[in-house]
Amino acid sequence: MRIQLIIIMALFSLNILASEDQEMKELFKKYDLVMDHKRIELIDDVFTKNFIKGSGGKEELISKIKDLTIPKEKALKKDHISWKKGQKGEVYLATLEEHSTLKNKKEVHKAEFIILKEDGKFKINGTLSDGD
Amino acid sequence: MKIRLLVFNLLFSSLAWAGADCIHCQSYLPLEESRPWPIEYIKVDKVQYERNSHASFCTRPLEILDTIVLHHSETPSTVSAEKINDYHLTRGTATDPWYMIGYSYVINSAYPGASLPKLKVTEGRPLEIIGAHAGTNAFVPMSAEQKKIWDEKKVKCGKEGEEGEFDPSMVKDGKIKANVTTLGLVVIGNYAPFSKTNPDGYSRRNPRHPTKSTLDSVARMSCQLQKKHPRIKNIKWHNYYHNTSCPGLLKNYIGRIKALARMYGCEFN
Numbered sequence: 001m002r003i004q005l006i007i008i009m010a011l012f013s014l015n016i017l018a019s020e021d022q023e024m025k026e027l028f029k030k031y032d033l034v035m036d037h038k039r040i041e042l043i044d045d046v047f048t049k050n051f052i053k054g055s056g057g058k059e060e061l062i063s064k065i066k067d068l069t070i071p072k073e074k075a076l077k078k079d080h081i082s083w084k085k086g087q088k089g090e091v092y093l094a095t096l097e098e099h100s101t102l103k104n105k106k107e108v109h110k111a112e113f114i115i116l117k118e119d120g121k122f123k124i125n126g127t128l129s130d131g132d
Numbered sequence: 133m134k135i136r137l138l139v140f141n142l143l144f145s146s147l148a149w150a151g152a153d154c155i156h157c158q159s160y161l162p163l164e165e166s167r168p169w170p171i172e173y174i175k176v177d178k179v180q181y182e183r184n185s186h187a188s189f190c191t192r193p194l195e196i197l198d199t200i201v202l203h204h205s206e207t208p209s210t211v212s213a214e215k216i217n218d219y220h221l222t223r224g225t226a227t228d229p230w231y232m233i234g235y236s237y238v239i240n241s242a243y244p245g246a247s248l249p250k251l252k253v254t255e256g257r258p259l260e261i262i263g264a265h266a267g268t269n270a271f272v273p274m275s276a277e278q279k280k281i282w283d284e285k286k287v288k289c290g291k292e293g294e295e296g297e298f299d300p301s302m303v304k305d306g307k308i309k310a311n312v313t314t315l316g317l318v319v320i321g322n323y324a325p326f327s328k329t330n331p332d333g334y335s336r337r338n339p340r341h342p343t344k345s346t347l348d349s350v351a352r353m354s355c356q357l358q359k360k361h362p363r364i365k366n367i368k369w370h371n372y373y374h375n376t377s378c379p380g381l382l383k384n385y386i387g388r389i390k391a392l393a394r395m396y397g398c399e400f401n
Contacts, residue, residue: 085222
């Protein structure tokens with residue numbers, strides 16, 4: 001009975017982990033749409049209310065996104081998102097790698113995103129400077 | 133009369149010029165430039181941080197310190213030192229857990245035009261514990277004094293409650309890990325431009341420069357540290373050690389910070 005319970009619990013947590021992983025990937029797909037394809041109608045799905053407010057409001061954030069040009073030689077390696085839940089459970093950190101697509105340049109820049117759950121959905125609440 | 137007016141105007145404009153770029157002019161205008169300004173010491177708040185007892189950390193004698201490394205947190209300007217500690221604990225992995233916040237001092241200061249947060253300096257990782265900020269793969273040359281400390285095996289690593297052991301991997305080809313000889317001073321905020329990897333950055337049309345108050349607090353804190361630990365002679369910045377956008381526009385103000393520190397009677401390379 002106890003073993004059965006443990007197996008059920010393990011399956012349950014694996015299921016949660018898998019669904020959170022999927023949700024995180026979805027978030028960054030939307031993030032790509034907002035940043036690369038200027039799909040600004042998705043801003044509320046991608047960023048927390050606090051983040052938008054801190055960015056100077058929605059209009060300011062939209063104007064920054066519209067002004068943004070992604071250098072062709074840089075690309076985010078979309079299949080390389082790693083994330084983990086914070087110790088206190090409320091914060092998630094997602095790490096993305098930005099690779100240079102130029103063959104002679106092997107620059108890799110890691111970006112760390114602070115993710116929160118808002119209204120039950122993952123949303124970006126900011127970034128964190130690197131360093132170790 | 134005309135000459136008197138001319139002299140008055142000349143005096144007035146030179147005073148206005150002197151005051152235009154001076155942080156303290158409202159309260160104190162030095163009469164002799166060679167005399168240092170009286171430093172008003174910054175109160176450093178202490179916080180009981182949560183620490184990860186499973187993580188190992190390294191300790192050092194304070195005499196090995198010679199450099200302050202300036203960072204920005206890349207977070208919103210209102211984030212607290214405790215929050216940075218949470219993030220850094222989260223950043224660690226199962227195989228490489230982080231002990232606590234990687235910076236030694238945290239400065240909260242408002243952006244231009246904002247009134248919050250109020251200026252606050254918080255102690256981060258104690259100075260005796262080697263920080264995690266400059267990049268673990270960054271190595272720097274050792275001075276003769278630093279080499280002596282290293283050779284005496286006074287840098288030790290271990291977990292809480294352990295005695296700690298000498299870790300030879302901190303020196304490679306005669307160079308020592310930058311984290312061992314430096315301390316991290318972070319200004320909370322995001323001073324780098326908006327980009328896909330930095331969505332909280334400033335708009336290129338409206339660069340986010342640090343305020344005079346922010347620069348003054350960095351200068352005073354640096355000077356305060358030098359007065360307590362006279363071997364600290366350098367101020368560097370994060371991307372001096374490796375390729376990163378940190379500390380953004382703050383880097384452009386290093387000269388200004390050093391000049392301000394000089395006014396307080398401190399000399400930095």
